[in-house]
Amino acid sequence: xxxxxxxxxxxxxxxxxxxxxxxxxxxxxxxxxxxxxxxxxxxxxxxxxxxxxxxxxxxxxxxxxxxxxxxxxxxxxxxxxxxxxxxxxxxxxxxxxxxxxxxxxxxxxxxxxxxxxxxxxxxxxxxxxxxxxxxxxxxxxxxxxxxxxxxxxxxxxxxxxxxxxxxxxxxxxxxxxxxxxxxxxxxxxxxxxxxxxxxxxxxxxxxxxxxxxxxxxxxxxxxxxxxxxxxxxxxxxxxx
Amino acid sequence: xxxxxxxxxxxxxxxxxxxxxxxxxxxxxxxxxxxxxxxxxxxxxxxxxxxxxxxxxxxxxxxxxxxxxxxxxxxxxxxxxxxxxxxxxxxxxxxxxxxxxxxxxxxxxxxxxxxxxxxxxxxxxxxxxxxxxxxxxxxxxxxxxxxxxxxxxxxxxxxxxxxxxxxxxxxxxxxxxxxxxxxxxxxxxxxxxxxxxxxxxxxxxxxxxxxxxxxxxxxxxxxxxxxxxxxxxxxxxxxxxxxxxxxxxxxxxxxxxxxxxxxxxxxxxxxxxxxxxxxxxxxxxxxxxxxxxxxxxxxxxxxxxxxxxxxxxxxxxxxxxxxxxxxxxxxxxxxxxxxxxxxxxxxxxxxxxxxxxxxxxxxxxxxxxxxxxx
Numbered sequence: 001x002x003x004x005x006x007x008x009x010x011x012x013x014x015x016x017x018x019x020x021x022x023x024x025x026x027x028x029x030x031x032x033x034x035x036x037x038x039x040x041x042x043x044x045x046x047x048x049x050x051x052x053x054x055x056x057x058x059x060x061x062x063x064x065x066x067x068x069x070x071x072x073x074x075x076x077x078x079x080x081x082x083x084x085x086x087x088x089x090x091x092x093x094x095x096x097x098x099x100x101x102x103x104x105x106x107x108x109x110x111x112x113x114x115x116x117x118x119x120x121x122x123x124x125x126x127x128x129x130x131x132x133x134x135x136x137x138x139x140x141x142x143x144x145x146x147x148x149x150x151x152x153x154x155x156x157x158x159x160x161x162x163x164x165x166x167x168x169x170x171x172x173x174x175x176x177x178x179x180x181x182x183x184x185x186x187x188x189x190x191x192x193x194x195x196x197x198x199x200x201x202x203x204x205x206x207x208x209x210x211x212x213x214x215x216x217x218x219x220x221x222x223x224x225x226x227x228x229x230x231x232x233x234x235x236x237x238x239x240x
Numbered sequence: 241x242x243x244x245x246x247x248x249x250x251x252x253x254x255x256x257x258x259x260x261x262x263x264x265x266x267x268x269x270x271x272x273x274x275x276x277x278x279x280x281x282x283x284x285x286x287x288x289x290x291x292x293x294x295x296x297x298x299x300x301x302x303x304x305x306x307x308x309x310x311x312x313x314x315x316x317x318x319x320x321x322x323x324x325x326x327x328x329x330x331x332x333x334x335x336x337x338x339x340x341x342x343x344x345x346x347x348x349x350x351x352x353x354x355x356x357x358x359x360x361x362x363x364x365x366x367x368x369x370x371x372x373x374x375x376x377x378x379x380x381x382x383x384x385x386x387x388x389x390x391x392x393x394x395x396x397x398x399x400x401x402x403x404x405x406x407x408x409x410x411x412x413x414x415x416x417x418x419x420x421x422x423x424x425x426x427x428x429x430x431x432x433x434x435x436x437x438x439x440x441x442x443x444x445x446x447x448x449x450x451x452x453x454x455x456x457x458x459x460x461x462x463x464x465x466x467x468x469x470x471x472x473x474x475x476x477x478x479x480x481x482x483x484x485x486x487x488x489x490x491x492x493x494x495x496x497x498x499x500x501x502x503x504x505x506x507x508x509x510x511x512x513x514x515x516x517x518x519x520x521x522x523x524x525x526x527x528x529x530x531x532x533x534x535x536x537x538x539x540x541x542x543x544x545x546x547x548x549x550x551x552x553x554x555x556x557x558x559x560x561x562x563x564x565x566x567x568x569x570x571x572x573x574x575x576x577x578x579x580x581x582x583x584x585x586x587x588x589x590x591x592x593x594x595x596x597x598x599x600x601x602x603x604x605x606x607x608x609x610x611x612x613x614x
Contacts (some may be wrong), residue, residue, distance in 0.1 A: 014314065035470075036484075056286050070465025070477065071308045072421040073345075077428065077435040084426070093310040110471045118470065122312070128268040128305040136474065141479075143513045143556040148587030155578030160551055169297045171275035173264060179298040180523035185371035189252065192316040199311070218419045226590045231471040239360050 002078050003099075006056040009049065009091050011203035022046040028075035029087045038234050042075055042085035049088055064234060071230030092166040097199065103206035107234070109226045112203040116218060123184055126175025131164075187190030243414035253316035253433055254504065257391040258381040263328035265297045267340030268305065269502035274534060276551025278339055281385050281536040288543055289395055293337060298329045304342040308466040314448065318350050319367040326376035334380035337388055341501035344384040345422025348430045351378060357550050380428075384423060386535045390432055390440045395421040401544030404450030406495070407567035407597045412451035416494040416530070417441035418485075418508065418526035420501020435459075441498050441535060448542050457488035463511075464503040483509035486523050489530075496562045499528045508532045513556045513584035519599050527594035541568060555592075572597065 009015045028042040029035045035042065045065065048056050060066055069089040076084040080181055093102075102108035118128045149156055157164050157172075164172045187193045206224035209215035212220045262285075270278055281547045285291040303320050306312035309348065321343075328336055338344040354361035368374055389396065397403075397467050404413040418440045424431025424614050433439030436459070442452045464479025468474045485508070489497075499505040512529040533541075540550040541559075547568065552559040553575045565569055589595060 013353055013360060015578050017356070026610075033463065033481050034465070034477070038479050070461060070463070070468045070481075072461040072465065073425045074459070074461060077425045079447075090308075090310065094313070097310065098519060103416075107474075110467060111311060113471060114311045115468060117405065118309060119311045121289070122301055122303055122306055126300040127271070128301045129272055133273045135352045141508055141510045141514045144588040144590060145297070145554060145556045148585070149554055152578070153582040155582045155584055156277065156554075159549060159579045161279050162275045169295045171271040171278050174298050175300055176298050180298055182372045183300055183320065186319045186323065186367065187316060190316040190319050191313050195311075195313055207251070219317050219501075222438070227472055230476075235476070 005054045005061065005095065006049070006052040008095055009057070010086075012091040015091035018084040018091065019046065019049065022050055022083055023081055024059055025080065027078050028081065028083070031074045031078045032069075032085075033071050033074065034068045036095070037236065039236060040065060041083060041167040042067040042069070042089075044083050045090060046083060049092070057092075058101070060092060061099060061101040062081060062104040062108075064105045064107050066092045066096060067105065067110070068234065096193055097195065100198070100202045102199075103202050106226075106229060109203070109206065111199055113218075113223055113227045115199045116223065119196060123180065123187065126180055126183060127172075131172065188238070202238060242555045252344050254382060254384070255359050255383075255430060256430075257383045257387045259388075259391060259586070260291050260335075261333060262293045262337035263331055263333040263379075263386070264290070264293050264337045264385075265324050265339060265343065266295070266301070266340055267343065267502045268301045269342075269506065270339055270418060273502075273506045274537075274551055274554060275417065276549070276554070277534040277536055278552045280540040280545065281339070281389075282537055283545070284389070284396070284536060284543065288571060289392060291392075294331055294333065296331060299324050300458055302340070302343040302346055304340065304346050304388075305466060307346065308342065309470060310467070315363070315367065317363045318353075319371065321347060321350055322364050322368045322376050323372060323374060325378060326372070328379060328466040329375070334377070336379040336382050337372045338382070338384050338436045339502075341384065341420030341422050342503075344382075345420075345426055347379075348384055348427050351382065354378070359459075362370045366494050367563075384440075384500065384531065385501070386423075386444070386537045387432060389535055390444050392470075393444045396444075396539050396543065397447045397449075400448060402542055402566045402568050403565065404445060404538075404542065406565045408565070412449055412566060414453050414493065414563070415445045415494040416453050416458075416489050416492075417445060417495045418453065418462065418497055418499045418501075418504050420499070420504055423500060427449065441500055443500060443541070448539070450590035453492045453494050455489045457485050457491050459489075460485050462499075462501070462504040462507045463530075464507060467509075479511050479514060482507050483515060484577050486512065486515070486530075490523050494530055495565060496538070497530055498535060498538050499532065505532050505534050506518055509555050509557050513590055513593055520592045522593055525561060527592065528561050529593055531555070531557055533559070533560045533562075546570070546574075547575065548577075556595075557593070558595045558597065564597070 026043045034040045073086045096102045165174045212221040303312045303317045307317040424435040430433040463478035468477040509532040
């Protein structure tokens with residue numbers, strides 16, 4: 001008996017909220033920022049899902065297209081039937097990760113680096129992102145102001161009444177250890193920890209298959225590739 | 241559409257916004273990139289308007305960026321947010337003031353999900369109890385911090401020192417307002433003015449004396465796109481979206497951009513720098529960029545706060561061209577000084593984007609009265 005992917009999607013509340021009957025008008029594609037940049041068409045995603053054809057849905061889960069959406073939800077606002085292709089994308093991505101099919105696409109494989117950065121930063125710092133992890137080498141767009149700020153953090157933050165990594169309330173405070181422990185327990189009981197482990201396991205298998213070195217560092221061969229590689233197949237030819 | 245038509249539409253999208261006694265939850269992005277902006281919000285609320293806003297250092301990320309990068313499951317995010325609600329409940333408060341738009345969108349989404357699927361709320365309560373032993377009440381009033389400044393805009397305007405008026409011409413300053421996508425695109429009735437004509441920033445700007453610029457890509461995303469920025473291979477998406485907006489707004493010669501989302505001011509500020517480095521192109525006057533502000537930075541300037549206390553020196557695009565138009569009195573040397581006058585040196589100059597003000601003299605303040613437009 002082949003997998004019934006439509007049935008699995010239907011168990012996700014975001015799926016049932018996001019699909020109320022598509023009339024294929026294409027308004028979502030017209031408004032979609034991703035459709036302008038990538039070879040992407042949310043209308044086709046909805047049409048495919050609505051077909052309930054498990055083989056076609058499997059192709060979506062294994063392919064590049066579901067990873068192009070920016071989850072801005074502009075589609076939700078304009079759809080005349082109140083569908084939300086962006087919510088369907090979230091359900092499709094969750095299923096792609098759950099089934100391990102995410103490692104079959106270049107963009108899907110990026111899940112490992114997202115888990116190892118913000119996924120782990122959440123538990124380590126209590127923040128989705130953290131200043132000292134944002135290097136100018138990795139983020140040259142931060143500009144000269146970022147380098148200047150980093151050279152003067154103490155004086156600058158004193159001026160703003162910011163106690164960087166300090167106790168008590170305020171921006172960039174140290175999140176208390178008991179709060180971090182609660183966060184970890186929430187991740188354990190709600191399945192996030194298991195999901196993190198599964199992403200690691202599936203990625204390790206894929207790295208072996210691809211002949212790339214794989215360990216727990218952020219600069220191992222596999223992570224380096226998934227973070228940096230743009231094979232050039234994703235975007236439209238003329239991008240402004 | 242005629243102005244009357246817009247106003248009628250806006251009236252259909254009004255929301256209840258509390259005016260006092262808030263529990264404040266912070267934004268990961270804003271704390272890292274514009275930490276002084278959140279402090280400015282609290283200063284406006286507490287010092288200028290006399291409101292009560294409390295927080296708990298034990299509140300954490302809502303996990304929103306991880307959720308929208310699809311590595312944090314929905315059940316996990318719902319439970320982390322339930323924990324924030326529990327901290328609010330334990331503080332004896334019912335009004336939640338949210339600093340972040342991604343969080344605000346998620347809080348809204350989760351409360352709506354619980355309404356439509358009560359079993360998800362029951363499950364979340366069970367998870368939270370098991371993980372932390374905490375219980376919670378759903379906020380009576382959920383507002384984004386920009387909603388609150390909108391609600392209190394006339395109180396802010398009544399204390400204005402430097403209204404949004406060009407002191408040389410006497411005309412209102414021309415303002416691009418950029419609303420974070422998750423403010424109301426998912427749930428239009430939860431935002432002031434809805435999704436097509438959101439009025440939350442427009443109303444604040446008009447109350448402070450400015451004029452809103454309408455331009456074709458006004459509602460286009462700034463391009464954060466979560467994974468589309470976080471992963472280096474995808475970043476062209478983010479830059480392209482912002483560039484589309486700049487090119488669209490440029491002919492309307494805006495004096496400034498105001499935003500209410502954590503990522504948007506960062507991207508609209510930094511991508512101007514990147515475009516200038518890549519193409520030599522700048523969007524403001526005399527080689528400067530278009531200054532970009534958060535709502536509380538702009539309100540702080542209007543209230544006469546020292547621009548270097550509210551963090552404007554952390555922007556890559558200089559705020560000075562706008563401050564000079566407004567007639568703000570400021571000391572350019574203090575931009576690069578710490579609290580006690582410590583010299584912090586200067587950032588390197590970009591290749592093309594001007595950040596110095598050598599060619600512009602501060603004009604004397606002529607004292608135009610604030611323009612109350614609504």
